[in-house]
Amino acid sequence: MQEHLIELQDIYKIYQMGEVEVRANDGISFSIDAGEMVAIVGKSGSGKSTIMNIIGALDVPTAGKYYLNGIDVGSMSDDELAEIRNKQIGFIFQQYNLLPKMNLLKNVELPLLYAGVGEAERHQRAAESLARVGLGDVLKKMPNQLSGGQQQRVSIARALVGNPSLILADEPTGALDSKTSREVLDFLKKLNAEGNTIVIITHDNSIALEAKRIIRIHDGRVVFDGAADAYRKEVIA
């Protein structure tokens, strides 16, 4: 059997809100292979954020199995999850989530700092990563000196710097105008063409259609899983 990069088996995430039981994820199963570009799409409250948190090792499921690179992540401790996030996953957030009091280089270095990489190598890799997103000449600038699109590129550089096996983008264009959104999406596509596995979480069908494969979540379940073309025909039409 071929090993998948991400393997979700019957994932449940159940929150107890007082008397009410909320099933944010109600038995989700799918797998993603290395090199894919997948969009997980769903409305607000559909459970897409919950499944993103689980894929991103920010949270563990109530029930079900999650294998990342063949490693069982579903039942890990806090610190083990931190290790997975550090080594395997590069996050791109809607709000960029850069630390405002650090310059770009320091921001991009952070994952390497927590990975225990030495200072010289850290500088070098962070600078390379920033150069890759076209910000190689403003290493010492502070995040608030940049435009939104530039900040998002810094966060992409930060996501790439640790050579993760998965890049997880949560509404990566949510705070950007359409032109910059285009740039960011094109850049993500380029990264995918270079062999990176990319998962985009979005509520926006037009963004989702940029991916090759789309998984639609509704009420905590997968209601569509297939190619973008099929999605266009079946769901949108």
Place this chain on the structure above:
Amino acid sequence: MKTSQAFWMAFSSLKSNRMRAFLTMLGMIIGVGAVIAMISLMDGMIGYTMGSFSDMGADTISVSLMGAGSRQLTDDDFYNFVEANGDYFSAVSPSCQASFRVRCGEVRESDQTVTGVGENHAYVNGLTIEKGRFLSYADMRSRSKVCVIGSYTRQLYFGAEDPVGKTLRIGSEDYVIVGLLAEKSDSTQWSSDDCIYAPYTLISRAYGSAQPSSYTLKMVDPDHSSVAQQKLEDYLYSFYHTSDAYMVTNMASLLDMMDSMVGVMKKILVGIAGISLLVAGIGIMNIMLVSVSERTREIGIRKSLGAKQKDIMKQFVIEAAVLSSIGGGMGIVIGGVATTALGKVIGMSCSPSLSAIVISFGVSAGIGLLFGYMPAKRAAKLNPIDALRSE
């Protein structure tokens, strides 16, 4: 993450919030400064008091004999005792006092105290001779009519003249002055400079008793004064069989008592200063808690990028420790300056005590660690999802 990195992070985080950092430190600065100033001034005061007490003979034990029945210890008994207990005592000087009419030329004093002492008296009491010599063993044996006078006495009878070789009429006898003592306490009346020393063998006779009634023993090691005192008391008791016949006064034990009293006072003061350190520590904890809740998002970002609990923990604990150590360092400087300044005002030479510096710095850094721990723990335990969601 390396600890050095955590230090770097702590400094840059404090730098970005200078005013708040300074105000938080202020408690630590005042606390540490107060501890140092108090301990150092106390030490200076103790040193000063102890110094003046030991001038009075901290290394001596005095014995007064009241006697019991007809039996009385003699000077020879004491000399033999000291010789037999050379580990504890180095010398003994008998002494007895009597009042005489003293005359020299036109100057007459009707009620001048003359102290009869042994040849060891100067050594036992740490007197120095300015001119001439002290009384000698031969003077004791031959009951020579010689005497040694203090600087006040010299002024009284001779003014600025050199008294050595001149005579004083003490009672009905002429005494040749063989030595002048160096000034010890400002040459005032009733002070130790107001004195005439003559051979005890003469004075005790004049007084009507064959033996001197008091003795001063010099101890080898004042730190073992209680053992020495016990030896002496055992000896005295074995002779008199009653403790009513003698009285033993030990300057060193008096000093010990004072020392412990001063020690208690010092502890109380340090306790008060310690409370201010505690308050400073709580201030630091408060600010760190504020800092943690303000930086929830930062913590979330760091955690999402792979920071483990111990990394976050380290960051905040070190930040608190750095905050309080810098405060402690500034406190040391201020405490040192305050000590020197106050010492000058009081008129004592006070220098900040090293132990106070080490202790207060250690305590301030420790308090930072201790009070930084709780907020840091809270930060480390934050759920990254919730933390990322916070604004």
